[in-house]
Amino acid sequence: MTEPATDTVVCDACPIRCVIKPGRTGSCDRYGNIDGVLARMDPLLVLDRTREQGGALVPFASREGDWEGDLVLTGEMFVTGAGSGTTYPDYKPAPFIVSSTIAGVDMVTVVTEAIFSYCGVDVKIDTDRHVGAERQIVRADGEAVGHVTTGQYGSQMLSLGGVNHLTGGTKHEGVVTMETLLALCSGGSVELSVDEGSQLVLQAGQPPVINGVVEERMRVGCGSATIGMFAQQWYEHVDEVVVVDDHITGVLSEHQAGRYLDIPATGIKVKGRRSTPGRYFNVANAGTGWGGTDIEDPLTIIERFDPAVARPGLTLLMIGTTGEHHAYFVLDDELRPVPAPLPDVLRLSVARIRENCEPAMTSVLFMAGAGGSLRAGATVNPVALTRSVNQTLTRVTCGGAPVYIWPGGGITFMVDVMLVPPGAFGYVPTPALVAPLEFTLRRDDYAALGGHMEAIVPMDEILARPDVRYS
């Protein structure tokens, strides 16, 4: 038996990178080579065993059906049985509808692996740095995979994936989009570029890397808020403080907080558009420098000191909203700010700003909609499942992780990918993502909505089966 070398596949599921011949599995037995294509084996293996042993399968749809272009792949749904969302946090496929008793109520969990063409991720990047203007295209490998969307507190937001990038563009665009989503959902890192913006390296649960710089901390607040929070600590230790921020730059002596403490005017003239006293918009352009601006030298935002008010020896602290950038100046006889060492008494407030900034993270929410054919695997009357979910009689989980269900039609949910067991996400060449999905409901409710009662297997019977791996 000598197959041509081209039929072997190199598995990339783990670092071992097994070379797998057709019909064989890798060293883990989880992945195998089916007709020259790397495939996840567990559902098939367990399904085969169930068939051999005469077990009942939930009738669904023909696996041989031509599914190219279908929004939801038919026949790939397995009702599985490790009891995700009920007993064990980990997801392992096995073709069962499982019942167990939770709090004295007989519960039914329908565990499936669902194919999602309608899916994407929202990425929250904790940074004030400019990653790109809203609505700019986000690219991976040159292909458009999403866009910059509405910014949120201390964060830039990306919306990636979705059916238009997955199946609405070229094949390559779809594949790159799918790979990007899969990597982000699986805890991998992706390299993205924003048109007229930054280069990003993003990984769920890790600090974002923007133009090669690791973002360490979220800002403590906007420049104005920072003045408010720390005015008391600066009072009597420094004459003037400017908190540089792309959103609102704060000036202590003019700010409400400074007035309250009777801090005298310093004659400082800051560039930008004054909003209210001591609060300035647009002191500079957005960028990756001080406080999310393009500023490298903070003095560029100070027009001058008014000689009628300012005096030589006046002290000035300039600081970004994360405490990462700061500088201390003393006015010379010509009222020019001259850099000077930061006095110890101010060092504490700088450290405190830094300390109050939370670690910057990249967070990824997977969002997807469950279509009609998926629901058919769970019940003979699919819309009854939707209604049951909407009435919160049925709890939906993704690999055991809690989800937020959108109101409105369909079963559209969001889940934090960090809570989904690693390895739970997969793909099909449509291209579309595969994710676990479990519906848990009371046994009598399940019967009422036309569930496959004949296929229910008690949990302890599943766990006692020698061929079911538990975790």
Next chain:
Amino acid sequence: MSGPTASTTADGSRLHLQHGPIDLIIEAWGDATDVADAYRRAWVRFQPLLDELVEELPTLRRPLDDEMPGPASPVGRRMAAAVRPFGDRFITPMAAVAGAVADEICAAMVAGGDLRRVYVNDGGDIALHLSPGESFDVGLVPVPNRPALLGKVAVRAHEPIRGVATSGRHGRSFSLGIADAVTVLAADAAGADAAATVIANAVDLPGHPAVRRVPASDLEPDSDLGSRLITAEVGPLGAGEVAQALAAGVEEAERLRADGLLAAAVLCLDDQVAAVASPVLASAVGG
């Protein structure tokens, strides 16, 4: 590519660590905080472990060669140490990989914690920790895909046994022999793993027409066994032939026991079972 994962059972008693082909089921007994700390240490040690092994896979897949630098990673060194005493037979450090991983994680858990008992079960190759006076009951299952308890062995703290391993035709690894299963109790899991592999290879009927053999590399291009013939299929054998194959394995097991490489071994083929044990364990294993 998937990274290492950790989960616990719903009641938090058992820890499951998985990365690539490594699946560990772990349980520790002790104060709740000690157990929690031990599970954390296990997870910390586990995360880089597969990458360390992959780094030196080419070395680990070759028989030890004193002319060449040996494995450098902690698990790799455990593997090499476990197979070194078998150097006159064909064996690569990979024969002890599962047991060595179990030993490494068990050691990480025990270091710096006060635990009464620990087991680290790496797909049937088990590392044990026992504090004085403690014991484990180990059940023996002769054929992995037809679970039925053959018997039980009580491993007590004063006995020199901290590893249990099973090798044979039905596991994930290839076997050069025809044993359904050979279970070995030894000083550590890596040593038990290597010994079980060697004994399972020895349970054989060379040249028998009912045994179909194929080069390992035909099935797995990267196999550490290269083009050596591994057992693909065993047809019906007579009771006398089964006994003859087992006797060859027992002979090997006795040699290993005399060399101090194992405390006990149970060999299974078809419906026949043979055992080799130190006198102190003989009654238990026989049961």
